[in-house]
Amino acid sequence: MKAKRLFSLTIIISILSLVIAGCSTSSSNNSKENETITLKLATYVPVTSQVYKYVTEPWMKRVTELTDGKVQFDAYPGEQLGKAQDMLKLTRDGVTDIGVFPANYFPDNMPLTNALAGLPNLSMTSHQGTVAYNELLQQNKELLETDFSKNGLVPILGHVSPTYEIWTTKKEVRVPADLKGVKTRTLGGVANEVYEYMGAVPVTVSHTETYEALEKGVIDGAGYSSVGVEASGTADLLKYATFPHIGTAIHGLVVNEKVWNGLPEDVQKAMKEAGQELVEQSGEKYDQDTEAFNKEFSKTGTIVELTDEEKGKWEKVTKEFTEKWLREQGSKDFPYEEVLNQYKESLEKYK
Known part of the structure; x- marks a missing residue:
């Protein structure tokens, strides 16, 4: 009789242990899911630049909104983490999680985008170029592989400046x-x-x-x-x-590939969604600023x-x-x- 009671008690204790362990694991997972993700972003432009005002900053803000504050950013504009010519390497090597820089600076690393940026008489406005380039980025696997994947980068969006x-x-x-x-x-x-x-x-x-x-x-x-x-x-x-x-100039907003692969799916989705929203908006704002600046410049120049x-x-x-x-x-x-x-x-x- 005593042996039976002892056996039953052992079973009950084992079941309770498993339940407690399960609750602990569940609590740990929930805590991890709710954990804030802070990402480092670097760019060569100052905060006064349109690249920052119309692309970089609103993208960070929108990602934070879409993730209900789960994703936060530490931003380093104005070459705080390194010179413009180092931005691709800094992003590829994980010195920064996210980089914003033009393909024009990296003809050897990003040959196809560099050609589209440097050749004359292509895009006539920022809006036209930005929408067309992002469409190309989604459709052309060679472009994605050559200019981004081979450099350990995942593109969120590409922004085409007004013509030079x-x-x-x-x-x-x-x-x-x-x-x-x-x-x-x-x-x-x-x-x-x-x-x-x-x-x-x-x-x-x-x-x-x-x-x-x-x-x-x-x-x-x-x-x-x-x-x-x-x-x-x-x-x-x-x-x-x-x-x-x-x-x-064609600027890429890109994420280090290893960092990207380690992000939850909902965060990846939010980043892509925020980027797509800016494809239309940023180019239009650039074109409005272009017209306004040209009028102002013509007063003195x-x-x-x-x-x-x-x-x-x-x-x-x-x-x-x-x-x-x-x-x-x-x-x-x-x-x-x-x-x-x-x-x-x-x-x-x-x-």
Whole structure:
């Protein structure tokens, strides 16, 4: 009888132990699910830049909203974690969880996006380019693999700036021949080749270093969008603006792949959703700011009004450059022409 009671007591104790353990595990899991996730985000632009105001900051805010405060961010703008040219490496190596930087700075790492950014006469507005590029990013596996996966990055969105134009301190530029010998700030990559083809002297200068370079005469002008001029504070140094659509900048908001894989599915979904919302909004705001800035600049500087003949010369030389550049890439392993044509098709839909 005693043996039976002892056996029964042992069974009851075992069952209670399992119940308590289960409750403890459940409590631990719930605690983990409700745990705050703090992610580090770095970018080279200051908080005054449109890239920060219209893309970076609202994206962080929206992700926090969509996750009911579960995801928080430690942001490091203005090159606090490293120079612009280091941003891809810093994100890939996990120094920062999330990075915001232009593909233009990394022609070797992001060759396809760099080509779409540097080649002239593609997107005409920020909205058009941003919507078309993100559509391409979702449809073209080669682009995703070559420019992002191989670098250990997961893209949330790509933002296309307004077109880059020619801004100069002393010399009015009306036709490509006027660029001969002009030291011009570029973002590097294909953009350098475009300016070299037209006789200019391309100088790779980062956004944060442009003012000093202009002020000291290191460069005579800059390949910039209107909002880029505004954000860099260089408007007071620049006297002339010529608008032949010489490329653009394509910024990626990207997450370190290992960090991404470790995030809960609901957080990944929130990040993607927040990014998609900004695809439409950010480009429209950029275009509004472009129009407003150009009106303001024209009060103190000169926006060059090109004749039809002068416009024809720009179209001729930029078309020649693109055809030549594509021929030269023929022996390389990247499908430049295929991606370019697909991008053009998307651009046509959003004119």
